[in-house]
Amino acid sequence: xALVLNEEQEMLRDAARDFLGxxxxxxxxxxxxxxxxAEGFSPELWAEMADMGWAxxxxxxxxxxxxxxxxxxxxxxxxxxxxxxxxxxxxxxxLGASALILxxxxxxxxxxxxxxATGEKLLALAFEESAxxxxxxxxxxxxxxxxxxxxxxxxxxxxxxxxxxxFVVTARTRSGEDPNEGxxxxxxPKDAPxxxxxxxxxxxxxxxSKIKLDGVLVNRSQLVGPLHGxxxxxxxxxxxxxxxxxxxxxxxxxxxxxxxxxxxxxxxxFGVPIGVFQALQHRAAILFGEIELCKSVVLKALQAIDEDxxxxxxxxxxxxxxxxxxASLATAEGIQMHGGIGMxxxxxxxxxxxxxxxxxxxxxxSRYHLDRFAKLKGY
Amino acid sequence: xxxxxxxxxxQVRDWLEENCPQEMRSPLRSEKDAxxxxxxxxxxxxxxxxxxxxxxxxxxxxxxxxxxxxxGGLDREQLKILQQEMARINARGALYSFGISMxxxxxxxxxxxxxxxxxxxxxxxxxxxxxxxYSEPNAGSDLANLQAPAVDKGDHYVLNGSKIWTSYGDSGDxxxxxxxxxxxxxxxxxxxxxxxxxQTPGIEVKPIQLISGRSPxxxxxxxxxxxxxxxxxxxxxxxxxxxxxLLTHEREMISWTGxxxxxxxxxxxxxxxxxxxxxxxxxxxxLRADIARFELDEMAFALTIERARDxxxxxxxxGAVSSWFKFxxxxxxxxxxxxxxDISGSDGLAWTGEDSNDGKLARDWLRTxxxxxxxxTSEIQLNIVAxxxxxxxx
Ligand SMILES: Cc1cc2nc3c(=O)[nH]c(=O)nc-3n(C[C@H](O)[C@H](O)[C@H](O)COP(=O)(O)OP(=O)(O)OC[C@H]3O[C@@H](n4cnc5c(N)ncnc54)[C@H](O)[C@@H]3O)c2cc1C
Numbered sequence: 052x053a054l055v056l057n058e059e060q061e062m063l064r065d066a067a068r069d070f071l072g073x074x075x076x077x078x079x080x081x082x083x084x085x086x087x088x089a090e091g092f093s094p095e096l097w098a099e100m101a102d103m104g105w106a107x108x109x110x111x112x113x114x115x116x117x118x119x120x121x122x123x124x125x126x127x128x129x130x131x132x133x134x135x136x137x138x139x140x141x142x143x144x145x146l147g148a149s150a151l152i153l154x155x156x157x158x159x160x161x162x163x164x165x166x167x168a169t170g171e172k173l174l175a176l177a178f179e180e181s182a183x184x185x186x187x188x189x190x191x192x193x194x195x196x197x198x199x200x201x202x203x204x205x206x207x208x209x210x211x212x213x214x215x216x217x218f219v220v221t222a223r224t225r226s227g228e229d230p231n232e233g234x235x236x237x238x239x240p241k242d243a244p245x246x247x248x249x250x251x252x253x254x255x256x257x258x259x260s261k262i263k264l265d266g267v268l269v270n271r272s273q274l275v276g277p278l279h280g281x282x283x284x285x286x287x288x289x290x291x292x293x294x295x296x297x298x299x300x301x302x303x304x305x306x307x308x309x310x311x312x313x314x315x316x317x318x319x320x321f322g323v324p325i326g327v328f329q330a331l332q333h334r335a336a337i338l339f340g341e342i343e344l345c346k347s348v349v350l351k352a353l354q355a356i357d358e359d360x361x362x363x364x365x366x367x368x369x370x371x372x373x374x375x376x377x378a379s380l381a382t383a384e385g386i387q388m389h390g391g392i393g394m395x396x397x398x399x400x401x402x403x404x405x406x407x408x409x410x411x412x413x414x415x416x417s418r419y420h421l422d423r424f425a426k427l428k429g430y
Numbered sequence: 431x432x433x434x435x436x437x438x439x440x441q442v443r444d445w446l447e448e449n450c451p452q453e454m455r456s457p458l459r460s461e462k463d464a465x466x467x468x469x470x471x472x473x474x475x476x477x478x479x480x481x482x483x484x485x486x487x488x489x490x491x492x493x494x495x496x497x498x499x500x501x502g503g504l505d506r507e508q509l510k511i512l513q514q515e516m517a518r519i520n521a522r523g524a525l526y527s528f529g530i531s532m533x534x535x536x537x538x539x540x541x542x543x544x545x546x547x548x549x550x551x552x553x554x555x556x557x558x559x560x561x562x563x564y565s566e567p568n569a570g571s572d573l574a575n576l577q578a579p580a581v582d583k584g585d586h587y588v589l590n591g592s593k594i595w596t597s598y599g600d601s602g603d604x605x606x607x608x609x610x611x612x613x614x615x616x617x618x619x620x621x622x623x624x625x626x627x628x629q630t631p632g633i634e635v636k637p638i639q640l641i642s643g644r645s646p647x648x649x650x651x652x653x654x655x656x657x658x659x660x661x662x663x664x665x666x667x668x669x670x671x672x673x674x675x676l677l678t679h680e681r682e683m684i685s686w687t688g689x690x691x692x693x694x695x696x697x698x699x700x701x702x703x704x705x706x707x708x709x710x711x712x713x714x715x716x717l718r719a720d721i722a723r724f725e726l727d728e729m730a731f732a733l734t735i736e737r738a739r740d741x742x743x744x745x746x747x748x749g750a751v752s753s754w755f756k757f758x759x760x761x762x763x764x765x766x767x768x769x770x771x772d773i774s775g776s777d778g779l780a781w782t783g784e785d786s787n788d789g790k791l792a793r794d795w796l797r798t799x800x801x802x803x804x805x806x807t808s809e810i811q812l813n814i815v816a817x818x819x820x821x822x823x824x
Contacts, residue, residue, distance in 0.1 A: 182775030208776035253779040254792040320572040386799045391595040394800045401641030418716040
């Protein structure tokens, strides 16, 4: 497939840019933060986004979705990186919806996806058990009891756990030699007896939660994917998620860069715009190239998901590592090239580095994906 | 090693044993633990107050300043011993002070005898806290472009204009300030160096919040502020030399952020604790390589600072080399905090809550981004190295 957007995708991107730019620019996030809105995002705005179909982009039409594919969702995420608009796009429209779509559990899809598509129901992926990204380390146990499984354990760093109606939880249904075997995924409603939740506010004003599962009973029908075969499903969900996160980081890099280049033209010292200094010019030129690389990588990776290509894992690690590094550079240079004003809260540039920090860490940081990339390449 | 120095070491050790309160023998847990002294300082504990008093009386808050002004009078070798002995017991600095790290050296070199007698002893005892009024909205990297006008009114000057990014402008008792005293002369030749009490009528201070959510820097506005003439330092309109000399000390001080703090866990140890090891090596080979690269530079840097200090006489500025130190030390500190954040994984992202000590790590990490801006940006330091050390044209 050509590495360009089709007409439908361009329209979606332009609509997203207009909507976010007008309705939820960076001042929206600032306001949410300063007024201490508990959700960390605006439920009203989320309803509007859902009205535009954004919660339904990857959901199949027979479950009330748009079936526009991941490329479409990626474009919206990229735009939301420019405005840093907080919403459950990642937790629900990307990760949660992906998990259900891949579950093969038609009854579950029919029950949940239509309401996910309308934005009414929110989902969260609960798989981390330590502060490091180690999806294969699953100590949460699922013990069979009649028609049910009894879940015991805890999960952390759950994106949007505080607003989720249900969690997709990894648990060990069989223990053996290979940690990738014997894991199953379950859909656990937030109010299931035995679930307790603790929420943390992060530096980017998003929230993650820890949950404790204390003898939580879930019916066999709530399996997300095959029994004992949850790892391959999780891996696919994570790779799709990583590519989505990479798209948002690309948006962050682009926006920070645009603002910084503007500032280089505007700010005068020594009687000239600081953009005259080659020490800054060359770094800006290098950053330009890094962002071009990221654009190619993100588009290719998004298309690969839509084509169900075998290359998705490699492309996911490539995109996550590359965009993580580039957005790191762009946001750090953004502050440095703004000088003192870049260090102030009053000025917007600092918001981007905070968001980058979270996105870079979630679903594996750049080093994790360098390592995984090498492994996938066979060295 | 001469016998005298051995005797000195024993004396220092004994004195510290007797005088350094137990509570002061551990690294700072947070910024709040640092003692800045000054008129309005609220001591965290009696131990903190006693420690400052004792060190101040001994002159060891400014160990290498002349004894006649209350300093410790130590030579280079003795100073090193004091530092080593303090590090040995993890003794905290008794006083964090712009008066000691920045203003003092400039007063010693450029101040009148009367000014030294008046200002140095209270600096050493931590009684007056200083802030630095250099930058203005249009005079950052191009500091010499500063405009705040001080007009001669016979026995005093009258200052107007404003300063920005003044660290601790809201808690400083006095300011050392660069002002314009001749607006017709070329920009470097109309600047003077003045000292004044922040309680002088006509001064207004407005705090500015940092991206870390903390607020240690300020905007300061002057409306007809009267400055007595005996508070102008050095020659009139020759303040730029003083400003630059002071900056070399400031830069050297900031470069110390590149050194690891004694008594704290190293980045590598922190990683091993947090992430775990397998067969004695860190369970993440890429992170391990990055940390090793960092710690190697950290050690090389510490040795280079030590070598440079051994090469110059006590109290003498390193000159332009301080610019390279400032550049490298602050880049190291930024790397250190990037690594610490990476190591902490999702825990380090917390912004509020007890578990994270209200997001201390994330806030500290964000604060380090200013290290390569404050005291002159990294770019300006590299320009100075290129021009004044390498002699490159431009
Ligand atoms: C945390 C913090 C604390 C501070 N505390 C104080 C204080 O107590 N007192 C005080 O007076 N000031 C203080 N400052 C101000 C600091 O000294 C200035 O921010 C700094 O000198 C840069 O000036 P500026 O902010 O105007 O940036 P600018 O000078 O506008 O610089 C913007 C960018 O352009 C680059 N640039 C400028 N000129 C050149 C050049 N010739 N070649 C290449 N690149 C160039 C800079 O390096 C920077 O990246 C503080 C700053 C910070 C961040």
